[in-house]
Amino acid sequence: MRRQVNRLPGYVRQHIAALRGIVVFTVLTGIIYPLAMLAVAQIAFHDKANGSLVTYHGRIIGSSLLCQEFRSANGNPLPQYFQPRPSAATSGASNDYGCDPRYSGASNLGPSNPKLIAEIKKRQRQVSAFDHVPVSKIPPDAVTASGSGLDPDISPANAAIQVDRVAAARHVSPAQVKALVREYTTGRTLGFLGEPVVNVLLLNRALDEKYPV
Amino acid sequence: MSSATAGWLQLGLLVAALAACYLPLGNYMAHVFTTDRHWRLERWIYRLVGINPGNDQKWGAYARSMLAFSAISVLFLYGIERLQSYLLLSEGMKNVPPALAWNTAASFVTNTNWQNYSGESTMGYLTQMSGLAVQNFMSAAVGIVVAIALVRGFMRSKTDRLGNFWVDTTRITIRYLIPLAVIGGIILMAGGVIDNIASYHTVTTLSGAHQTIPGGPVASQEVIKQAGNNGGGFFNANSAHPFENPSPFTNWFEIFLILVTPFALTRTFGKMVKDTRQGFALLAVMVVLWLAAVGGISFFESHYSVGGATAAQVAHGATEGVETRFGTAGCSLFAASTTVTSTGAVNCSHDSLTPFGGGITLADMALGEVVPGGVGAGLYGMLVLAIVTVFVGGLMVGRTPEYIGKKIRPAEMKYAALYFLTTPATVLAGTGLSIGLRIPRASILNPGPHGLTEILYAFTSMANNNGSAFAGLATNTYWYNTVGGIVMLVARFAPMIFALGLGGSLARQQPVPASAGTLETHKPLFVGMLIGVILVLIGLTYFPALALGPFAEGLH
Numbered sequence: 001m002r003r004q005v006n007r008l009p010g011y012v013r014q015h016i017a018a019l020r021g022i023v024v025f026t027v028l029t030g031i032i033y034p035l036a037m038l039a040v041a042q043i044a045f046h047d048k049a050n051g052s053l054v055t056y057h058g059r060i061i062g063s064s065l066l067c068q069e070f071r072s073a074n075g076n077p078l079p080q081y082f083q084p085r086p087s088a089a090t091s092g093a094s095n096d097y098g099c100d101p102r103y104s105g106a107s108n109l110g111p112s113n114p115k116l117i118a119e120i121k122k123r124q125r126q127v128s129a130f131d132h133v134p135v136s137k138i139p140p141d142a143v144t145a146s147g148s149g150l151d152p153d154i155s156p157a158n159a160a161i162q163v164d165r166v167a168a169a170r171h172v173s174p175a176q177v178k179a180l181v182r183e184y185t186t187g188r189t190l191g192f193l194g195e196p197v198v199n200v201l202l203l204n205r206a207l208d209e210k211y212p213v
Numbered sequence: 214m215s216s217a218t219a220g221w222l223q224l225g226l227l228v229a230a231l232a233a234c235y236l237p238l239g240n241y242m243a244h245v246f247t248t249d250r251h252w253r254l255e256r257w258i259y260r261l262v263g264i265n266p267g268n269d270q271k272w273g274a275y276a277r278s279m280l281a282f283s284a285i286s287v288l289f290l291y292g293i294e295r296l297q298s299y300l301l302l303s304e305g306m307k308n309v310p311p312a313l314a315w316n317t318a319a320s321f322v323t324n325t326n327w328q329n330y331s332g333e334s335t336m337g338y339l340t341q342m343s344g345l346a347v348q349n350f351m352s353a354a355v356g357i358v359v360a361i362a363l364v365r366g367f368m369r370s371k372t373d374r375l376g377n378f379w380v381d382t383t384r385i386t387i388r389y390l391i392p393l394a395v396i397g398g399i400i401l402m403a404g405g406v407i408d409n410i411a412s413y414h415t416v417t418t419l420s421g422a423h424q425t426i427p428g429g430p431v432a433s434q435e436v437i438k439q440a441g442n443n444g445g446g447f448f449n450a451n452s453a454h455p456f457e458n459p460s461p462f463t464n465w466f467e468i469f470l471i472l473v474t475p476f477a478l479t480r481t482f483g484k485m486v487k488d489t490r491q492g493f494a495l496l497a498v499m500v501v502l503w504l505a506a507v508g509g510i511s512f513f514e515s516h517y518s519v520g521g522a523t524a525a526q527v528a529h530g531a532t533e534g535v536e537t538r539f540g541t542a543g544c545s546l547f548a549a550s551t552t553v554t555s556t557g558a559v560n561c562s563h564d565s566l567t568p569f570g571g572g573i574t575l576a577d578m579a580l581g582e583v584v585p586g587g588v589g590a591g592l593y594g595m596l597v598l599a600i601v602t603v604f605v606g607g608l609m610v611g612r613t614p615e616y617i618g619k620k621i622r623p624a625e626m627k628y629a630a631l632y633f634l635t636t637p638a639t640v641l642a643g644t645g646l647s648i649g650l651r652i653p654r655a656s657i658l659n660p661g662p663h664g665l666t667e668i669l670y671a672f673t674s675m676a677n678n679n680g681s682a683f684a685g686l687a688t689n690t691y692w693y694n695t696v697g698g699i700v701m702l703v704a705r706f707a708p709m710i711f712a713l714g715l716g717g718s719l720a721r722q723q724p725v726p727a728s729a730g731t732l733e734t735h736k737p738l739f740v741g742m743l744i745g746v747i748l749v750l751i752g753l754t755y756f757p758a759l760a761l762g763p764f765a766e767g768l769h
Contacts, residue, residue: 014277018285021262021379022351025386026289029350029437030343033391037398037433041408044399049408051426051456061419063426065405065455068418078420085537089450102333102413102425104450106534106562108685110659111522111571112766120528140530141537147453147544147561153537192214192222194461195540204419 056205064202066150067099077130080169080213082154082162082181084200085141086123089149099150107145120144133161153197156185170211180206220511220542227469227546234473239480239492245388246361246381247485258383269374272717275362276710278378279355283322283706286348290318293344294336302410303337312694319698321345323705324352324587326438326445326557326680327671327697329689333427333448338410341447346434350394353441354386356589359709360478363593366716367486367617370724375716390441397436397470404466405459408432431456439470442587444557444680452547452560453536464543464560471556472503475585478592486617490735495595497740502584502747503553506577511545513570520767522567531570534562545570552577555587557680564659564667564683571683572763575670578677579755580747581636587678593712597632599734600625600715602746606732606739615731618724628715635707636676637754639700643672644758646696653692658685662769666762671697673755676704 008016041049051063062068070081075097077083087098088107109116123143124135139157159181167174184203187196251259251266259266270278293300294309294317309317313329320327326349332341358381365375402408411428418424431447435457438445448454458464476496483492517525525531535544544561551558552574563574577584583594600614604621607614614621621629647653647668657664667686674681675697682688688697732739 011277011281014281015285017262017264017278017379018281019289021282021382022285022289022347024258024261025351026343026347029386029391030347033394034342034346034430034433037395037402038408038410038430040399041402041432045402045408048405049402049432050411051407051409051428052405052459053426056419060416062416062424063455065459066424066426068420068424069422070420071422081420099424101427103331104333104448104454105331106450106453106565106684108562108564108658108683109524109533110564110663110683110685110766111517111524111531111533111567112661112663112769113524113659116524116533116565117527120524120533124527136529138529140525140528140532143528144530144533144535147534147536147559148448148450148455150450150455151536151538152455155537188214188219189461192219192226193465194538194543195216195219197537201419208419 054201054205056208061205062201064199065152066101067152068201069097069099070204071097079130079165081204081207082159082166082198082200085151085154086143086145087149087151088145101150104148104150106147106149127161131161131165137161152199152201154200156181156196156198159185159198159203166207170207170213172211176211177207180210216540216542217515220546223465223542224507224546227465230469231472231476235477235480238473238477240484242385242389242477242481243484245384246481252387255383255387259379262379264377264379266377266380268377270377271373272362272375272713275375275378276713279359279709280706282378282382283355286322286351287318290321290344290348291315293340294318297337297340300337300339302339304412306335306337306340309335312691313689316694316698319701320680321348321443321445322352323678323701324356324441324443324555324590325675325678325701325705326443327675327682327701328445328680329694329697331449332446338429341434342430345445346437349434349437349441349443349445350386350390351382352443353390353437353588354382356587357385357478358382358589359712360589360592363596363712363716364482364485366719367619369720370722372720373717375713375720390437393440394433394437397440398432400466401436401463402432404463406432406435406463407456427456435467436470439467439556439558440474442471442475442554442556444551446558452558458560461538461543464539464547467558468547468550471550471554471558472585474588475554475591478589479585482592488617488735491617494735494740495599498595498743498747499583499585501744502580503549506549506553506573507546509573510549510566510570511542513567513573514541514545517567520567520569521769525567531567534565536561548574549577551681552679553580553582553584553586555582555590555678555680557674559681562684563670563681564685568763568767571666572759572767574681575666575673575763576751576755576759578673578679579751581751582677582679583747590678594708597629597712597715598747599743600629601633601750602739602743603732603734604629605746606742610730612730615725615727616734618727619719619722620725624718625715628711628718632708632711632715633750635711636704639676639704640672641758643676643696643700644669647672647692652690656687656690656693658687662762662765666766669758669762672700675700678705
């Protein structure tokens with residue numbers, strides 16, 4: 001058998017070795033390695049490995065890593081909830097407003113594209129009317145789409161302009177809502193990595209628990 | 214603390230961590246490639262593959278083994294993609310269409326990881342795990358071993374042998390890439406990156422709507438995607454996706470993984486040629502240009518009122534396409550690091566960067582991926598440019614140039630020149646054809662000069678095996694799938710053949726002792742010259758195209 005293989009021309013032997021090589025390395029790096037890592041993940045980091053899922057009254061309502069839309073059936077933002085950033089993660093269907101993990105992604109609109117500029121101005125008018133704030137006070141993350149379309153966070157400044165509206169819709173004082181926002185604000189990791197953020201889903205869940213509509 | 218201060222501290226911690234790993238990892242890789250002892254596991258692999266580990270190959274045989282392995286890899290990956298619906302864990306995904314499967318196979322085998330598909334709606338778990346991620350390991354290994362074979366050209370004399378492709382590839386995979394992936398993967402899991410094989414499931418959200426939550430063996434793939442400078446995202450949003458990159462810490466750690474190996478390989482080089490100062494000189498060139506890119510992108514993203522970013526001015530911040538948790542500093546540091554290496558993962562939309570910020574990411578790739586470049590590819594690319602630099606120096610004083618004790622004669626310069634010309638030729642031909650023809654031009658998303666930049670970026674990215682994109686360009690078409698696959702293969706393997714030929718030519722020489730007239734290639738003068746040569750060569754090659762794209766947009 002071995003002698004037969006050796007009698008084959010060099011280029012054939014090379015390709016047979018290559019085929020055997022890719023099979024061996026697929027078993028090692030494509031089956032054994034990922035399955036071992038999967039086992040570690042499921043045993044040692046069970047909750048995180050399964051997507052940091054969030055429950056409310058015992059039922060799974062989403063992931064603390066993924067934004068979700070808080071809108072009425074006809075697509076208007078619900079005033080009793082903090083609103084996430086605009087999202088480009090949508091199927092394009094008229095009732096898919098974003099935060100759809102089947103379609104992660106950015107708008108990819110360029111910095112000088114008139115379409116993006118018009119979009120930002122439109123969002124500024126909407127936020128200004130919804131939260132009763134002047135356009136100059138609206139933070140940039142409230143009117144721009146994120147890179148993933150699934151950004152679970154908003155900036156503390158973005159949360160601040162929404163406090164009065166949420167408080168009014170829930171018939172509680174802005175100070176009470178502000179206190180909850182503070183609780184769900186995370187500073188920079190180690191004091192200097194990343195930016196301070198407010199997790200929208202966790203904040204809204206806390207609002208529903210504490211101050212139901 | 215201001216965002217700027219926090220950004221500088223983040224960079225400072227990164228530099229400290231990279232510096233701490235530089236010597237141990239660099240020395241370790243040198244040991245891996247020079248020791249005589251095989252591990253028992255490695256002997257089993259040699260027997261299964263059917264090769265003789267004692268067979269020291271000539272450069273041509275080394276190249277043929279490498280090409281055969283890569284060609285079979287393309288076919289194997291193509292097969293998995295085309296048949297995925299019949300395999301386990303397909304998650305209901307259909308077989309990948311032929312043109313897209315071809316492009317993706319070429320893309321992952323060439324370490325490019327250009328993606329004309331969305332992972333979450335195209336690729337089943339098995340295709341990701343046992344098809345794409347395998348190439349994340351193997352294409353990284355192939356890049357490293359080609360660099361090592363070239364380094365052996367400097368180490369050895371009066372021989373035509375450069376080592377054994379199978380031994381080198383097996384060792385770097387078993388002794389370095391897999392252990393690194395295991396440690397790094399566990400750190401990513403602790404940081405919140407998902408790793409499961411649960412089917413996509415739909416939940417009722419807090420406000421009563423429905424949301425489908427995807428899963429996948431992500432952490433095990435994410436770590437090697439960064440550490441192997443591959444960059445292909447499990448999901449469409451790549452490293453902006455919270456399941457791939459959930460926190461500012463994982464973001465920092467992923468940037469660390471991107472940079473640690475390509476920088477450390479300069480140490481491996483210094484150690485193997487028994488003159489570690491030579492490695493430090495190349496490291497200095499890489500660090501200077503990397504920091505310049507980080508500084509430049511950070512500046513333009515935070516000072517968005519400079520240069521044409523009208524949308525950011527209207528919004529009062531350059532946050533389009535940027536995740537809140539990373540902010541401008543996290544986006545800029547990642548964007549610079551992913552484009553100066555051949556990684557191409559993205560954590561913010563490069564298409565939405567400010568004109569000059571995005572222009573720098575494009576220029577980073579145009580540098581030829583050498584500062585520090587892809588794993589291995591950066592080192593052999595930099596060695597070729599160092600040879601060009603001593604040649605230029607030799608022309609100035611009129612004597613035969615030398616580098617690391619080897620003469621740079623016409624034979625070596627031919628390989629170096631061919632190496633250097635391949636990439637710009639494929640980039641500019643691809644861009645020119647795509648702009649000139651009606652159908653590829655129709656893929657442009659953004660109007661004006663930005664549209665040209667989208668196409669130029671695509672071909673620069675593919676030909677430099679980077680894989681990041683100005684993703685507005687709609688590239689899942691017959692044209693971009695087919696031509697892109699060819700561009701990636703030519704621009705990966707032609708330079709590799711020239712690098713190996715160069716190694717073979719150097720190995721045959723007898724070393725020349727340094728004399729008073731030898732240009733000292735470990736001194737700041739040489740570092741400065743090398744930076745100059747890199748910038749001038751790139752400037753002359755790409756300036757006209759860059760002027761019509763990002764410059765025209767930024768200065769408008």
